[in-house]
Amino acid sequence: MKKNSKNTLQRIVSQITFHNTWNTIIEDINSDVIFSGKPLDTIKLLNQIRKYMIISAFVIFPLSIFMFVYVSPIFIATNLIWILIFAYPKIQQSQLSQTRKKKVEEELPYFVIFASVMQSVGVSLYDSFQIFKETMIFTAVKNEAQLLKRNVEYFGLSQMEALEELGRTHKSNLLKNLILGYTSIWRSGGDLSLYLETRAEEFFTHLKQRYQVYTNNVSTVIEALVTLLIILPILIMVVSFVLPGGSIEQVGLLASVGLPLFAIIMGVIISSIQPASFNSVGLDQKLLSILFGVGMVSGLGIYLIYHEVWLSILTGFLIPCSISAILTGRHINEIVKLERDLPNFLRDITEYKKIGYDVLLAIINLSKDNTYNSAFAKKLGEVGMLLDNGISPTESVKATNFRSHFTKMSFYLLAYIAEFGGGNPKNLETINAFITNAKNTVKEGTSAISALAIIVFAAPVIMVFTAGMIQSITGSIDSNLGPTIKDASTSSLGLNSNFINMVTITPEFISVIKTLIVTSSVLGAFVITKAIDFTFYNTWRVVVIGIITLVSTLYLDSLTNTTNFDSAFKNLSFK
Structure with a gap:
């Protein structure tokens, strides 16, 4: 009798506290957490949310009734805060998974061409993720590489299993199809280089x-x-x-x-x-704060002198924007010059490769020739000098600041090709074709808007x-x-x-x-x-x-x- 009473009491308490509903919510949010790619203790979070809801109920409900009676009926809507608190974990995790999907798909066209070239020199897709993480070019691929590394080194999965797990727990169908197609061909012993080359062309079409x-x-x-x-x-x-x-x-x-x-x-x-644009353009937070202060002071000064609001506003914008235009204009001018001579440089590297030169020797020789514009020659000279002094190719590129992400990516590809001892003229022509076509695509898109x-x-x-x-x-x-x-x-x-x-x-x-x-x-x-x-x-x-x-x-x-x-x-x- 006591046991039945106890079970009845537990059922009543469970219904009052929505225990079953709460478990369903935990399972649903756990699924969202997996797709978000960020670790989270779901049970701990939801227990905190439940406490906040109970506390807010004792505060918001009486307050809403009071405001409803004595001020305006519209204040009854303040009870919606409960719904927002209740829905917060779901909204947060859904937003994280959507952000993860968007950022990865923005970087995939560039990563796939990188992986395609690396596969031709014997580097697997898993290793390409890890290598790409070290370049610090794209943050989304870096995060996916860290998840892969965690699954292999801490959870004991093989590289193939880790790739498949990443594909199954990602909301991006583009990444999922890329990875699962790769592992399928890997299992069957197919040509992985050919597969990635084909997918690189598809992703470029998607970018266009x-x-x-x-x-x-x-x-x-x-x-x-x-x-x-x-x-x-x-x-x-x-x-x-x-x-x-x-x-x-x-x-x-x-x-x-x-x-x-x-x-x-x-x-x-x-x-x-x-x-997404991955070029390094802009001002740091400290300089932005200084320019904001300059604008405020100049605008206020003009107002105190002439007592004209329109002139004060215009001056407050013109002075800091002129400084920003000069500084940012230098960045963009450097990017334009780097990307202008990049195809010529890649073509010259290809010609050196055809006559039997090593990629490193080709870079060093070209760095000593004055055949490129001043901006490109300066960056090439920095890399060539480091290589000539015995610094490794990847460290040489990492020590050089490239504002153009096309240029930075190309130099990293050349560095890794040289370090892994592979590469052929076809690989270099593939890089050159992708860079040229991608540049033209971006130019066509912006010229129509101009x-x-x-x-x-x-x-x-x-x-x-x-x-x-x-x-x-x-x-x-x-x-x-x-x-x-x-x-x-x-x-x-x-x-x-x-x-x-x-x-x-x-x-x-x-x-x-x-x-x-x-x-x-x-x-x-x-x-x-x-x-x-x-x-x-x-x-x-x-x-x-x-x-x-x-x-x-x-x-x-x-x-x-x-x-x-x-x-x-x-x-x-x-x-």
């Missing part, structure tokens, strides 16, 4: 399709950019000139909140659809022209009908002076319009920079558009000081 899809999608985003950051401000500007005194706050809110929010959203969208950037450069001129024309029209009306409207408002119409203030174009209103033009132009420049250069740091477009905006806005000042729009053109001399 990704750039084509990105070009098509980003064109839509740029159309939205033109609509939200150029056409919308123009429409708001036109409408605001009807009642300038009553629209200052709305235009100011659009310039300070609306447009930055639109720009951030479009920047996030572009980042999410953009193929044509759309012309609209962003013209935007400040268009907005200033529109503002000046409307100002001229309304100014003419105000000068001709202003006394009549004033007399009518104070006599027969019985209106007070607020009406006059609402329809009068004041200096404050013109200042807000200028701020709208500056904000729209600068933010548009940042977004288009991200779309074309795959980074926000290459800010030369921001600087150029900022200067165009400054000149155009000063021209708007000249329109403000003239009686009408036509007289502004009379003041211009074309002699």
Whole structure:
């Protein structure tokens, strides 16, 4: 009897605490943890989540009832916090597995060509993972290599079993098919080199399709950019000139909140659809902090001197962006020069190999010839000098800083080919063909977008022209009908002076319009920079558009000081 009572009590407690449901959740999250590739004590995490839910129930529920009764019914929605706490582990692990999948698929085309070349010199796919991990070129492949190494060295699996386990516990179908196809041919004794060569071609086709899809999608985003950051401000500007005194706050809110929010959203969208760029471009956090401080100080200083918000904002962007453009421009110029002569260098290495030269001797000889541009010759000279002094090929390449990931990857391939004592002209031609085709694919993808950037450069001129024309029209009306409207408002119409203030174009209103033009132009420049250069740091477009905006806005000042729009053109001399 006591035993039955005890079992009944356990069942009741189990139902109250959702014990069975909790076990199901643990199993589900355990599956997500396996796909995320990161170790996690699921039971410990969920026990902590359960405690947080119980504690929050005693706090949130009474608070929500109180706010519901005495403040607003909408506060009953605060109980949704329980659902967020409950769903957090599932959301977190799903996000980790999706991030792992995305990053690996971005790096696979480059890794497969690497593995294909290494397989031809007798290095297995497992060893290629471990070698690639040492190059520090791609972080996602490095993480997968660490999981493989763990399974072999700590869990006692063979290399083939570790590869199969990695394939089965990964959400990327591309990686899964690559690995399981490789192990299948390995078991059957097939030609692994031929298999990886074929898959390398497939992955390159996939990379090319990704750039084509990105070009098509980003064109839509740029159309939205033109609509939200150029056409919308123009429409708001036109409408605001009807009642300038009553629209200052709305235009100011659009310039300070609306447009930055639109720009951030479009920047996030572009980042999410953009193929990964592995070039080393940008500024470190310390320098970014310094530039941010310079921008704040310069913007504040200009405001204290001239008391113009638009000029303060523009100066706060122009000075740090000019410095960033100079520094980042050097990085990009170096990358362009390295990638320009890289195919020529690989072709020269191939020719040396055909006449029987070792790869190391070929690199040393070419480093002493002045046949390449200054940037490439400098990096080649650094590697050649280290090799000539007896440093190992991989250590020589590792000690040299390459900003171009194509160049870095090529030198690592040559170093490993030399260290493993293999390689033939066909391997070198394969590397050269892949690098050349990949470069052309990236160039084609970005050149199509560059044509759309012309609209962003013209935007400040268009907005200033529109503002000046409307100002001229309304100014003419105000000068001709202003006394009549004033007399009518104070006599027969019985209106007070607020009406006059609402329809009068004041200096404050013109200042807000200028701020709208500056904000729209600068933010548009940042977004288009991200779309074309795959980074926000290459800010030369921001600087150029900022200067165009400054000149155009000063021209708007000249329109403000003239009686009408036509007289502004009379003041211009074309002699």
